[in-house]
Amino acid sequence: MRRDTRCIHAGSHPDPSTGAIMTPIYQTSTYVQEAPGVHQGFEYARSQNPTRQALEEAYALLEQGRYGLAFSSGVAATDAVLRLLAPGDEVVCGNDMYGGTYRLFTKVHERFGIHFRFADMRSIDTLAAALTDKTRLIWVETPTNPLMSITDIAAVAKLGHSHGALVVVDNTFASPYLQNPLTLGADIVMHSATKYLGGHSDVIQGALMMNDAGLRDRLYFIQKSCGAVPGPMDCFLVLRGIKTLHVRMQRHCENGKAVAHWLRRHPRIAHVYWPGFEDHPNHNIAQTQMRDFGGMISFELQDPDTDAATRVLSSTHVFALAESLGGVESLINHPATMTHASIPREERIRNGLHDGLIRLSVGIEDIQDLIEDLAQAIG
Numbered sequence: 001m002r003r004d005t006r007c008i009h010a011g012s013h014p015d016p017s018t019g020a021i022m023t024p025i026y027q028t029s030t031y032v033q034e035a036p037g038v039h040q041g042f043e044y045a046r047s048q049n050p051t052r053q054a055l056e057e058a059y060a061l062l063e064q065g066r067y068g069l070a071f072s073s074g075v076a077a078t079d080a081v082l083r084l085l086a087p088g089d090e091v092v093c094g095n096d097m098y099g100g101t102y103r104l105f106t107k108v109h110e111r112f113g114i115h116f117r118f119a120d121m122r123s124i125d126t127l128a129a130a131l132t133d134k135t136r137l138i139w140v141e142t143p144t145n146p147l148m149s150i151t152d153i154a155a156v157a158k159l160g161h162s163h164g165a166l167v168v169v170d171n172t173f174a175s176p177y178l179q180n181p182l183t184l185g186a187d188i189v190m191h192s193a194t195k196y197l198g199g200h201s202d203v204i205q206g207a208l209m210m211n212d213a214g215l216r217d218r219l220y221f222i223q224k225s226c227g228a229v230p231g232p233m234d235c236f237l238v239l240r241g242i243k244t245l246h247v248r249m250q251r252h253c254e255n256g257k258a259v260a261h262w263l264r265r266h267p268r269i270a271h272v273y274w275p276g277f278e279d280h281p282n283h284n285i286a287q288t289q290m291r292d293f294g295g296m297i298s299f300e301l302q303d304p305d306t307d308a309a310t311r312v313l314s315s316t317h318v319f320a321l322a323e324s325l326g327g328v329e330s331l332i333n334h335p336a337t338m339t340h341a342s343i344p345r346e347e348r349i350r351n352g353l354h355d356g357l358i359r360l361s362v363g364i365e366d367i368q369d370l371i372e373d374l375a376q377a378i379g
């Protein structure tokens with residue numbers, strides 16, 4: 001099956017009891033057993049649910065991996081990966097990443113004796129310098145949220161494996177349609193399915209995909225033991241979202257490209273962060289490991305203060321002022337006070353995330369409406 005066909009058919013089998021073409025929402029907590037221990041593979045819904053199973057099969061196929069696991073949110077999926085570690089272990093991660101991941105690492109797992117080292121992952125040399133003999137895991141986000149930096153996944157996988165560390169990629173921004181880290185050597189892919197996979201801003205969910213059976217068993221054990229599983233209704237919504245992932249992503253990329261180039265020509269704009277520009281620092285890596293550049297864009301106004309940014313953020317009509325991304329509707333966000341408020345200001349600024357930065361999730365509306373909206377808001 002080719003990629004576009006896979007989006008529609010992955011994990012879909014007619015329901016064995018009725019022939020229903022869509023996987024039913026198996027809203028049940030338990031399953032009747034014929035005799036003690038004699039059942040059809042379903043015992044209790046925290047461990048197994050047919051709707052979730054269909055989605056997990058789809059997750060694996062979309063990332064060209066062997067296994068998929070669904071979690072109640074993206075951060076729950078990240079938390080499950082961290083539970084593979086033991087006190088004293090070290091994690092190396094990027095210094096520009098999703099604020100909630102940073103908070104989970106530093107405020108929750110650090111207390112349990114896991115140590116986090118932050119490195120500029122745009123360069124393999126700075127990453128290599130952060131590795132120690134205690135490094136067990138490298139956490140990669142590419143493109144990063146919100147500065148759209150690119151990390152060379154294949155190079156990190158090679159480096160990580162030579163140090164005996166697991167390499168995990170948060171692939172939320174690219175979606176499985178634009179980038180498949182497992183094929184580049186990563187051990188685990190993580191997604192906030194809340195974003196492009198769900199695609200309609202109506203569900204919170206997370207996903208992990210992997211190839212190694214032993215790793216899958218350890219993560220499945222954590223999934224059922226810690227219990228951060230999504231309900232069947234949410235699994236159904238993501239299954240439905242995935243059926244249009246390919247057409248949505250094509251339009252996100254098309255609109256994203258048009259908005260990025262328009263912003264760049266605007267006299268009131270100082271800088272536009274988008275990996276599709278030829279002079280983006282790691283454009284050639286993005287071009288090699290991504291199929292296209294997506295609909296996430298950040299920019300800074302010439303006037304760097306928060307007030308100027310606030311005026312733009314409060315003046316759009318089509319772009320809604322909200323956290324999150326990856327839905328069909330366009331969103332505008334102020335990372336410093338919204339998605340990345342959990343990162344201390346000094347640290348944020350040191351890593352290049354200024355108070356005036358504005359992030360867009362470009363949706364799939366008519367491109368003229370999007371540009372007219374930005375034009376009247378930026379002035």
Ligand SMILES: *Cc1c(COP(=O)(O)O)cnc(C)c1O
Nearest residue numbers: 073074075098145172192194205
């Ligand atoms: C939203 C997001 C997460 C967290 O996912 P939730 O579903 O909100 O828990 C992690 N990483 C990235 C890049 C995100 O955008």
